[in-house]
Amino acid sequence: MRFNCFRKKVFFLPLLVITGKGIAQKTALNVSNSSDYYKAIELYNNKAYAPAQKLFIATSEETPSNTTLKGNADYYDAMCAIKLGQEDANEKVLSFVANHPYHNKKENAFLKVGNYYFANRKASHALRWYQKVNEKLLNQQEKDELNYKMGYCLLVSNYLKDSKERFKRLLGNPVYGNDARYYYGYIAYKQENFGEAEDNLSQLADDATYQSKANYYILDISFKAGRFDKSVQIGEKLLESSKDKNERSQISKIIGESYFNLKEYEKAIPYLKKYKxxxxxxxxxxxxxxxxxxxxxxxxxxxxxxxxxxxxxxxxxxxxxxxxxxxxxxxxxxxxxxxxxxxxxxxxxxxxxxxxxxxxxxxxxxxxxxxPxxxxxxxxxxxxxxxxxxxxxxxxxxxxxxxxxxxQDYVGALEYLNANKTPENEKLANEVSLYRGIQLFNEQKVAESGPYFFNATKAENPKTVNKANYWMAETSYLTGDYKNALTYFSLVSENEGTEFDQLDYNIAYTFFKLKKYSEAAKYFKSFLNKNVDDTDLNDDASNRLGDSYYASKDYTKAIEAYNKVIEEGGTGADYAQYQTGMSYGFLGKSDDKIKNLQKIGNQFENSQLKDDALYQAANTFTSKGDGKSAQATYDRLLKKHPKSSYIPNVLLRQGLLYYNSNNNNKALEKYKTVVSKFPNSPEARQAVTNVKNVYIDLGKVDEYADWVKNVKFVNVSNAELDDATFQSAENKFLDNNTERAIAGFSDYLQRFPNGLNTLKANFYLAQSLSKVGKNDVAAPHYKYVTEQPKNEYTEESLAKLAQFYLDNDNWKSGIATLHILEKEANYPQNIVFAQSNLMKGYYESEEYANAIKYAEKVLENPKVDKKVSEDANIIIARSSFKTNDYEMAREFFHEVGQNATGKLKAECLYYNAFFLNDEKAYEDSNQAVQNLIANYSNYKYWGVKSYVIMAKNYYALKDAYQATYILENIVKNFKQFPDVIEEAQNELNTIKNKEAKTNESVTKQN
Missing domain, CATH: 1.25.40.10 (Tetratricopeptide repeat domain)
Known part of the structure; x- marks a missing residue:
């Protein structure tokens, strides 16, 4: 391929003024001598134009019209005006011609004015006067001078055709010939009449004045004519003599491109590089x-x-x-x-x-x-x-x-396969359905994944079918269809490697959910016998094995299973210890029960079961008749766990112990505490009844009547109706007749807003409304429960209310509720729920320091779920980045990226690329972006955002093309990401402004 270079470079045309031999002018005067006129002529010849002009004007004014002397005086007056650059100079010349139309100096006047402007490099002015000259009245010498000067003025004014005609008349002229030939050849060159240009310019090859310029144009003509050998020959000679830097640069370019077109690339390179x-x-x-x-x-x-x-x-x-x-x-x-x-x-x-x-x-x-x-x-x-x-x-x-x-675009794959149906594609579609199902399952879209797993069970590949059955079982289990789960689990073969190592564990849990405890125990035991390398899973299986025996009332075997976890100090050892104590209780071994329950407080510092253990131990002391130990244990619970949900029951039981030991005053104190601190609770209702019994025993019924008047939730006359109304609604609730339960509880609360069962009615109504998806209506009832003194429904109501706020992005109320839940929760899962959502809430509220604080709390919990732990790590990573703590951000993004998949993996790869760019490891940064694009391109936002980093990397690596091309494509193709577009456009403007300094093809950006 050959590319010709068309140049527009024009060397400055020297303004050559060639004056022929001076022609003496003699003026014959037909008037008497005038001393002023001759004195003026003397001054004019001595270039004293101003005083001369005064005398010429005076002479003209004093001389009669139509005389030669007057005409001469007017002529020289005009010439002086020209020489002095006066504004009316042109008018004076024209006036002289008009007033003296037959004067012998008329043509000479036009010529002289033109020559004056020519000498002062005012070509357009000179041309205007030359064009007034009647050439027929000029002698040959004057004609040659006029042709030369007019030709030059026409050339400078870009009238090339007329200029060329003037120079043509002078070709071969002894005075103007070489000048004319140079300009004639130059004009032919400009007109791209290269043959004519070369013919004329080549005749000047030995002319000292024009040799260099003529050879340059011949060089360029040869190049444009495709005579590259000749271009090289002429160009290399010119380089030896040329001293001008710009000219040497242009000559080098022509030589280099000539070698290029001759395909002598090695020789072309040094010359091309010399071009500036x-x-x-x-x-x-x-x-x-x-x-x-x-x-x-x-x-x-x-x-x-x-x-x-x-x-x-x-x-x-x-x-x-x-x-x-x-x-x-x-x-x-x-x-x-x-x-x-x-x-x-x-x-x-x-x-x-x-x-x-x-x-x-x-x-x-x-x-x-x-x-990308x-x-x-x-x-x-x-x-x-x-x-x-x-x-x-x-x-x-x-x-x-x-x-x-x-x-991993399984949706696209299935669409293509279904649109292009062949037997092979149908088989493949069943295989792909499995992967789409797993993808949805991992995105926690469990219900949506089911149909894909079902389609995969129709595949021809046995391995695909086996996996599909497994995932169908998992999906059914998580959606609460345990019977269906069991059916599919039974179809799964374990001969597929480690993927199904916990199959027995899953089957066991399914039987457990179906309350088929003997079958559950069988599979938990089978799983444990396989010694799967997962300590937490084994510990959980041992506890559930114990629970299966416990539920089957085989307490001896239950204790054996629990002891395995206790002895190994595994996860859930405190739970195992608690259940062991309870099992001994059912075996009638009260002392062993108490002994095991007491170990929880002594050996498990962070156990959430401490209050449970104290409560059960105290109850056991009570049943043994050891009231003193029972009271001491209850007191310990009250002191160590003042927010425990057992508190109202503990107070009630203490009151009963005092009552049975005839300490009526202490009994009344305990009962009344229950009523005042926990009104509307079931224990409060019982406490009222007990207070009544104590006063009856004391024979102080009037005191009871006075006291009970101040108990708002007790209305003796309506108590029976209150109970009946509530009981009716509760029966519907227990029968899962949700709609009628909602109507019943609503009716109760309307009739008895401060009734005996208000607390339970609000809670049950909230649960029922939530069950049918009316969470916005349920929320106020949960809120009512949370605003009462702590009760057995407080914790769950706080969790449900917090979830409602989170679902509606009401982070302000959500955070406040979660803080209460964190402080008052007894169940570990609710504490984790509170802390994990507090870290998310603070992140969404842009309170990054608090987000990190709660994420660290989550990570301190060894029992936290893996998914929650991953969420905590990513919250720390993102929050650290937002607060410019790049060191911590990088550490945690790296940690998350180790096991991340899908969108989260794409995000981690983006930040990896970002930090590498920040460290100036540009090639490594590009590799991270490449990994993201190659494997996670479905996550467009992170892919496009990472491409901005790649553009920065390329520019730092001096690859402006890659940088600008990437940024221009981002700006053009991804309008859906305005923040990325803005970043890309700013970077593009910066790069183009820098590149425009060295590349003529690049336009600066605003």
């Missing part, structure tokens, strides 16, 4: 020549360094450059960079072969490396649509299917 550009700036074409020369020498690094300076080109040169740039990148195994270059070349149609070849490379590289702009399947389908007859069609179709799977 226009004003120090190269064009895209200049970079192409040098880049291609290096490319042909297989110096790919140097070729890239020039090709990648071609920014924003939209012509054949640019398309070729981008294509060869792509090839250079491939040679150096830089596939991501090659993808961008081929994509750019494929978007141009200047050369159809290059377009198609670029498209093929772009499609294959998209499959191999991932594509479109999904890989989109690219492959677009290629197939564009080139349906390509010999590559079959292989691209194969890549298309696998690309869906590689990109």
């Amino acid at each position: 550009g226009k004003g120090g700036r190269w064009t895209n074409t200049d970079y192409y020549y040098l880049g291609y020369a290096y490319y042909k020498q297989k110096d790919y690094e140097s070729a890239i360094n020039n090709f990648n300076k071609i920014i924003g080109g939209t012509n054949k040169v640019a398309q070729n450059a981008y294509y060869h740039l792509g090839e250079c990148y491939l040679e150096l195994d830089k596939k991501v960079e090659a993808l961008n270059a081929f994509k750019n070349a494929s978007e141009m149609d200047f050369d159809s072969q290059i377009t198609e070849s670029s498209w093929l490379n772009y499609a294959k590289l998209s499959y191999d490396q991932g594509n 702009y479109k999904s890989v399947p989109e690219v492959l389908k677009e290629y197939l649509d564009k080139y349906p007859l390509s010999p590559e069609t079959a292989s691209i179709k194969e890549l298309l299917i696998t690309s869906y799977l590689h990109q």
Whole structure:
């Protein structure tokens, strides 16, 4: 391919003024001598134009009209005005001609004025006066001078045709010949009449004045005519003699491009490099020549360094450059960079072969490396649509299917397979359904995953069917369909490796949920016998094995199972200890029960079961008749766990102990405390009855009557109706007749707003409303429960109310409720729920320090669920980044990224790329971006955002083409991410403003 360079450089045309021999002017005066006139002539000849002009004016005024002397005086007056640059000079000349039309100096006046302007480099002014001259009245010498000067003025004024005609008359003239031939040849060059230009300029090859300039134009003419050998020959000679830097630069360019067109690339390179550009700036074409020369020498690094300076080109040169740039990148195994270059070349149609070849490379590289702009399947389908007859069609179709799977775009894969039905595609669709189901399951869209797993059970591949059965069972279990879960678990074969190691564990749990405890025990035991390498799972299985025996009332075996966890100090050892104590109680071994329960307080510092153990131990002391020990244990519970839900029951039981020991005053004190601190609780109602009994025993019924008047929830006359109304609603609740339960509880609360059962009615109503999805109506009732003194429903109501606020993004109320739950919860899962959502709430509220604080609390809990732990790590990572603590952010993003999948993995890879860029590890940063694009391109936001980092990396690595191309594509294609667009546009403006300093093809940005 040959690219001719059309230059517009014009050397400054020297203004050559050639005056012939002076012609003496003699003026014959037909008047008597005038002393003023001759004195004026003397002053004029001595260039004293101002005093001379005064005398000429005086002479004209004193001399009669139509006399030669007056005409002479007016002539010289006008000439003085011209010499002095007076504003009315032109008018004076024209006035002289008008007043003296037959004066012998008329033509001479036009010529002299023209010559004056010519000498002062005012070509347009000179031309105006030359055109007034009647050439027929001039002698030959004057005609030659006029032709030369008019020719030059016409040339400077860009009237090339007329100028050329004037110079043509002088070719061969002894005075003006060489000057005229130079300008004649130059005009022919400007008119691109290169043959005529060369014929004339070559005749000046030995002329000292014009030799250098003529040879330059001959050099350029030879180049444009394609005589590259001659261009090299002339150019190298010119370089030896040329001293002008700009001229040497331009000559080097022509020699270099001549060698280029001769395909002598090695010789072309040094000359192309010597070119300095226009004003120090190269064009895209200049970079192409040098880049291609290096490319042909297989110096790919140097070729890239020039090709990648071609920014924003939209012509054949640019398309070729981008294509060869792509090839250079491939040679150096830089596939991501090659993808961008081929994509750019494929978007141009200047050369159809290059377009198609670029498209093929772009499609294959998209499959191999991932594509940041479109999904890989989109690219492959677009290629197939564009080139349906390509010999590559079959292989691209194969890549298309696998690309869906590689990109984890299972939805797209299924759509394509279902739209292109063949027996093979139908089989494959069943396989792909399994992966789509797992994808949805991992996204916690359990119900949506079920149909995909069901389709996968129809696959022909036994392994696929086995996995599908397993996941169908998991899905059924999590949606509460335990019978269906058991059916599918029974179809799963364990001979598939570690994936199904916990199959027995899952089956055991399913039987446990179905309350088939003997079967559950069997499978828990089977699982434990396999010694799966998961301590927490084994500990849980041992506890559930114990629970299965416990529920079957086989307490001896239950104790044996629990003891395994206790002896190994495993997860849930405090629970096992508690259950062991309870089991001994059911075996009638009260002392062993108490002994085991007391170990919880002594050996498990952080156990949430301490108050449970104290409560059960105290009750056991009571049943043994050891009132003193019972009271001491109850007191310990009251002191150590003042917020325990057992408090009202403990007070009630203490009152009963005092009552049974005839300590009525103490009994009344305890009962009344229950009523005052826990009104509307079941214990409060019982306490009222007990107070009544004590007063009856004391014979002080009047005192009881006075006291009970102040108990708001007791209305003796309505008590029976209150109970009956509540009991009716509660029966519907227990029968799962939710709609009628809602109506019943609502009726009760309307009739008895301060009734005996108000607390329970509000809680049950809230539960019923929540069950039918009316969470907004349920929330006030949960709130009512939480505002009462702590009771057995407080904890669950706080959790439900907090969840309601979270679901509605009401973080302010949610955070306040979660704080209360954190302080008052007894169940570990509710504490974790509170703390994990507090960290999320503070993050959403942009209180990053508090978000980190609660995330760290979550991580301090060794029993926290893996998913919650991952959430805590990502909250710390994101919050640290927001507060510019990059060191901590990087540590936690790295930690999260170890096990992250899907969108979260894409986010971690983005931040990895960000931190590497921040450390100036640009190539490593690009590798992180490449990993993200290749494997997680479905998560567009992080992919596009990471591409901004890649652009920054490339610019830091001096690859301006990659940087600008990436940023321009982001701005053009991803309007749905305005924050990323803004960042990309700002970066693009910065780069283009810098590149415009050295590349003439790049326009500065505002």
